[in-house]
Each structure stands twice: as C-alpha cells, then as structure tokens.
Amino acid sequence: xxxxEGKTAGAGDPILVVRExxxxxxxxxxxxxxxxxxxxxxxxxxxxxNGSGKSTLFNLVSGTVMPDxxxxxxxxxxxxxxxxxxxxxxxxxxxxxxxxxxDNMSVTENLLVAAAEGHWRGARERAADTLALLKLExxxxxxxxDLSGGQQKLLEFGRVIMRQAxxxxxxxxTAGVHPNxxxxxxxxxxxLRERGITFLVIEHDMEMVRNVCxxxxxxxxxxxxxxxxxxxxxxxxxxxxxxLGRPQ
Amino acid sequence: MKPRWTGLLLLIAVIVVLALLPMLVNNFWLRIATGAxxxxxxxxxxxxxxxxxxxINFGHSAFFGLGAYxxxxxxxxxxxxPFFATLPAGIVVxxxxxxxxxAPTLRLRGAYFAIATWAFAEVLIQFASVMDFTxxxxxxxxPPFLDERFFYFAMFGAAALTYxxxxxxxxxxxxxxxVKALRDHEPAAExxxxxxxxxxxxxxxxSAVTASVFGAIFAYWVTFINPNSVFGGDxxxxxxxxxxxGGLGSLxxxxxxxxxxxxxxxxxxxxxxxxxxxxxxxxxxxxxxxxFLPNGIAGLFSxxxxxxxxxxxxxxxxxxxxxxxxxx
Numbered sequence: 313x314x315x316x317e318g319k320t321a322g323a324g325d326p327i328l329v330v331r332e333x334x335x336x337x338x339x340x341x342x343x344x345x346x347x348x349x350x351x352x353x354x355x356x357x358x359x360x361x362n363g364s365g366k367s368t369l370f371n372l373v374s375g376t377v378m379p380d381x382x383x384x385x386x387x388x389x390x391x392x393x394x395x396x397x398x399x400x401x402x403x404x405x406x407x408x409x410x411x412x413x414x415d416n417m418s419v420t421e422n423l424l425v426a427a428a429e430g431h432w433r434g435a436r437e438r439a440a441d442t443l444a445l446l447k448l449e450x451x452x453x454x455x456x457x458d459l460s461g462g463q464q465k466l467l468e469f470g471r472v473i474m475r476q477a478x479x480x481x482x483x484x485x486t487a488g489v490h491p492n493x494x495x496x497x498x499x500x501x502x503x504l505r506e507r508g509i510t511f512l513v514i515e516h517d518m519e520m521v522r523n524v525c526x527x528x529x530x531x532x533x534x535x536x537x538x539x540x541x542x543x544x545x546x547x548x549x550x551x552x553x554x555x556l557g558r559p560q
Numbered sequence: 561m562k563p564r565w566t567g568l569l570l571l572i573a574v575i576v577v578l579a580l581l582p583m584l585v586n587n588f589w590l591r592i593a594t595g596a597x598x599x600x601x602x603x604x605x606x607x608x609x610x611x612x613x614x615x616i617n618f619g620h621s622a623f624f625g626l627g628a629y630x631x632x633x634x635x636x637x638x639x640x641x642p643f644f645a646t647l648p649a650g651i652v653v654x655x656x657x658x659x660x661x662x663a664p665t666l667r668l669r670g671a672y673f674a675i676a677t678w679a680f681a682e683v684l685i686q687f688a689s690v691m692d693f694t695x696x697x698x699x700x701x702x703p704p705f706l707d708e709r710f711f712y713f714a715m716f717g718a719a720a721l722t723y724x725x726x727x728x729x730x731x732x733x734x735x736x737x738x739v740k741a742l743r744d745h746e747p748a749a750e751x752x753x754x755x756x757x758x759x760x761x762x763x764x765x766x767s768a769v770t771a772s773v774f775g776a777i778f779a780y781w782v783t784f785i786n787p788n789s790v791f792g793g794d795x796x797x798x799x800x801x802x803x804x805x806g807g808l809g810s811l812x813x814x815x816x817x818x819x820x821x822x823x824x825x826x827x828x829x830x831x832x833x834x835x836x837x838x839x840x841x842x843x844x845x846x847x848x849x850x851x852f853l854p855n856g857i858a859g860l861f862s863x864x865x866x867x868x869x870x871x872x873x874x875x876x877x878x879x880x881x882x883x884x885x886x887x888x
Contacts, residue, residue: 376747396750405751412748414741416809416871425741428734429753471752 327352327479327510328373333382333392335372342368344534346382350479355501355511357525359518359545361554365534366514367409370481373512374406375399387478401430405477409484409514411464415457419448422456422467426474435474442470445500462489469497473504480504482513486520498524530554578716582709592826594712594781598774599822601719602795603802603814604726605770610800611809612730613763614743614875615666618674618796619681620771622661625791626654627772628779629688632700635780643705643780647773654772655765662764666757669746681791688787699786702779711781718777719815722770727811729766739763743809743874801842804849807858809871816857821845 326349335343343365350356358366371377373384375396384392391399405426414422420439427435443449446466451459456467465485472480482501486494501511501524515521521528522542530538530545532554538545545551581593602624609615630650634641641649665676688694695701730736741749742756749756779785802821807813825838849856854872 374751376751395755396747397753397755400751400753408748408751412745412751414744414748416744416874417737417740421737421740424734425737425749425754426752428737428741429755432734475752 325352326350327387328512329383329385330369330373331383331385333369333372333384334380335368335377336380341534343372343379346531346534346536348529348536348539350510350512352510353505353508354527355505355513355525357521357528358512358514358531359516359521359528360531360537364531364554366531367483368534369531370406370483370512370514373399374404374481397429400475400477403476403478404481405472405475405479406481407465407468407472407483407485411461411468413456413459413464413467415455417456418453419443419456419459419467420452423470423474426471431474431476438474442473445473445503446470447496462493465489466493466496469500473500477509479510479512482511482515484514484516486515486517494520575720582712587708590708590712592823594708594715595826596819596822597712597715597719598778599798599802600815600818601715601722601774602771602799603806603818604719604722605767605774606796606799607803607808607810607814608726608730608767608770609763610875611803611814611871612736612739612743613760614871615760615764616670616674616800616875617677617764617767618793618800619677619679620767620799621791621793621795622677622681622684623654623658623768623771624775624778624795625681625684625688625785625787626650626657627775628785628790629694629700629775630654630772631776631779632702632785633693635702636700643776647776650772650776651769654769658765658768659761662761662768666760666764678793678796681793681796685787685791688791695786697787699784699789701784704783705780711777714777714781715774718770718773722773723811723815725766725770731811735759735762740809743871797842801845803856804872805845805853805856807856807862808875810856810858810862813856813858820857 328350330349331347333343333346346365346369358369360366368377372379373386373391375391375394375398379392382392383390386399386402386404389402391402391404414425417425420443423439423442424435427438443452446469448463448466448470451463456464459467469482469485472482486497489497498520505511513525525542528540528542528545529536530548530551537554538548538551540548578597582590585593606617606620609617627650630653631643631646633639634646634649635643661677661680665673665680668676689697730739738749738754738759741752741754742759746756775790779790782789798821802817803814804817805821806815806817821842824841825835828838828841829835850872853859855862
C-alpha cells in the first residue's frame, strides 16, 4: 500500500489506530499528518531516516508530547492529548531512544518501579523472573547508572515487561548493543509475542527488521511513505529514494 | 555481626540515650539537645522533597513559620487554645498552603522551582511584617511554659515520628519507589504509569507539614516569634547545608548533618558570643562537601561510597537545567 492511500493497514482488529496526526515544533513538521494501524499480536516495524518523525510519533502515542491535532485510539480508548501516566495505565509501555534509567536506584528497584502503579501483587517474584529472563541476576543489586549501555537497554526492556502491557513501543532497543544482549532481547520479544503482546518497533537494523517484524511502516519527513512486508518495502522505489537519496 | 543487626542495635542505643538524656544533663545541655533534635527533624523534612524527590526548595522556612504563627495565634489571649490542639490546626493550614503553592510551582523544575519557593517565603515574611493580627514586624508572644523536659520530649517525639514516617514511606514502600523514580527521570516515571504531579504534591505536603510541627513546638519553646525568626531565609539555608553535609537523599544523613552543624553553632556561640563565624563555616561546608563528600557523611557508611554523588549530581543537574529544566 502506498502513502497516497492515506493510512497504513495492519491486521484486523487494530489495537492502535492513528489518524491525521500532526505535531510541529516551530517550523519543523516533525509529524505531519500520520495515519496508521497496528493490529493485535502484531510486531510492526517503524523505519525511516533520522529526523523522519519516528520518535516524535512514539512520544505522541505515549503521551510524552501532546499532539497539535489528530486522533490516537488505543485499545478502544481515545488517548490523544491524555497524560503519559494515564495512557500507561491503559496498557501501553515504551522504551526511550536513550535508555531512561532511574540512576540512583538498584536494578531490582528499577523493575519494581514499573509494578508500583497497578501491578504490585507478586511484583518481587516477577522482578526475579524478569532478571532471569534478561540474564541480569548478577547485577540485581547494582545501581542502574553503573550498568553498561547494553545492560541499561536490557533493564529498560525489563521494565516494560514488568508493566504487563498489551502494546509495547520499542525505540531502537537493540541499537549499539553486544550481539549476546541483542539475542536475549529478541528471544524475549518472541516469548512475549506468544503471550499475545503487540509491538511497534523503531529500528535501523534491517536484519532485525526482516527477521522480527510482520509488517513495516516507513516514515520520511513526518509522513508515512510506505507500508507492507519486508519484500514489498525493499522493492518500493520511494523507500529506496528515502534511504539512498533522489536522483538529481 | 551482620550490618543490619549492627544498625538496629545502634538505633536502639541512640533511642535509649536520647530517652534518658534529661536525667543525665543539666538544663543548659538539655536546651542544646532540644535544638539539635529540632534541626535534625527540620533537615529530614527538607530532605523529603530535596533528597528523595530532587526538588530543591529554597523557601522551606515558610512552612516552619506557618506552624509557628498558627500556634502563636491560637495560643494567644483571645483564643487561648491548649498547645496540643494547635498542632493539627497548624498541620491543616500548612497543608492547604502547600497544596495552593505546590500545585502550580511543582510544574516548574530546577532553578525555576527553587526561585518560586524562595519567593513564597519572602511573601510570607512581608505579609507577617505588615499585618496587625500577626503582630507585624514586632512579632507575637506566647504564654510562657518553662519546662525544658517538656520541650525536649516534644522535639524528640516530633523528630522520631518524622524519621519513622520517612523510613516507612521512602525506604520501605512503593510510594518511595515512585518518588525516587521521578527524581531520577520524570518522563520515564510517567511512562511507568506514575502520576508524577500527584506524587510530587503529596511529597511536598508531607515535607511542609513536618516542618510546621517543628515550627509550632519552637514557637511555644521560645515564647516569642517575629517574621525573621521563623520565616527567615537563613533557616532554609541551614537545612540545605545540614542535608548536604549529612547526605542528600539518605535517611540518616540529615540527622547527622543537623546535629553536627547545630552543635558547632552552639560551640561557636559559647566561645565567641556570636555566630557570624558560623555563617562562614556553612559556606566552607558546602564547598568541601561538593568537592570531597558528595554523598555526605552518610556516604562514608554506605556501599555507594562517599565520592560517588549521583543524587547530588541529579539535584544540581536539575537545578542547573540539565535538559529537564524550565516550565514543564
């Protein structure tokens, strides 16, 4: 499907519906009329060059930034303009492009924070399970600020697991991490998907996009320019121009 | 012996010594101990917001003063309330002020919040200085009650309760996790479902009402207050330095810093007759702590160590802007 058709189609019964979403920062049109759907249990990849509006779209959907106009519907709730904590409580969790650690708290406390609002019962047991899943048991008492960059990515991913969310937004979760950590993250995504969790993933690593994502949405200059399977996308001339540049 | 048991035994020993102190020392030293307990409690109340939530409040004396004035006014000739009845009244009045002031100012961050709170305290000084019912600049007297043991145990009880509440809420509950999370990364805390505006306001109110209780006891103890003696900026300054010296964001640090600096203050007063030199010591203490003890005295006894001052870094970073500054 091309951008000209106005919106991207996901699987039936979408969990996330975005319509005509705008957010401008002064003269910069960070998100400029985006429409897309993400189907339940889907892993949708969101790709595009730097500055194409992917992270701003995440910030709008998660409530970190307020939209200028447009609609965002998550799991039947209109969430456009709602505060981030209210959206999180509906079952949407996210990571940040730069790992957002609670620096002065231990690794275990970082996980417990994610359960402090709404999922407290059994939180310590779930934190222990999450530490085991992500192979972080040996640093459980360390301060988050003392972890390596890759371990911080793991820990942030662990926090979204602890949220018990139905939709998880991952912002370059495997960027710059050791292959072993990347493998741990990908295995965890696969296990969570089996539990019925939906993912929208910003990623620059095309290998990962090809192997993990069911469908790919391409953004450029604040707009969705393409949407489809990996093979559709690599054959799309507009996407190739977006990445490689237009002929002069 | 495990550190946990060592700490518990040390705590029991301190409580026993403090409980028996009035039987061991004369009134002069008992007054110094009463003052030390007050400052230990006030430092803890400042640390609730400054250390745990990372919001640097330069107007905390406003709440100390509110507690003092509510007690002074209610115990005056016209109303003649008993002292203990004034305490809940002071708490309610202070909580209302904290909500009214905190709701808008806690939307600010860093230096903007610090300036707003400082301005609030200055407004209260001016207000108390010009209004008739507060006695204006001349101040207001309270019925004298000259039982040093009463005031010692009142300060002891208030300080013990303040530390107990702080320990239970910030070291042992999920509320404490939420507060520390917003200190370290507010947008991430929001993304974890935490209503940071509400949690900050709750923390601000708790910090304010604990200070007001000490203000109430102080007013009754000294039997006379004026705007500068209870709203003055130097009261907040001392709390800040005491917390930095003891350990920002730690439970016991403020007690160590509060007692240490107050005792130094009294020693200087005893030997030199005034405390001007004490102000210079406060300034030097800030410089030395920032350079060599960013986790304060408490850091010397923690696994984190004395020199890794991440909480201080966070607070100073917030104060300086550091990407999260300005109106949010």
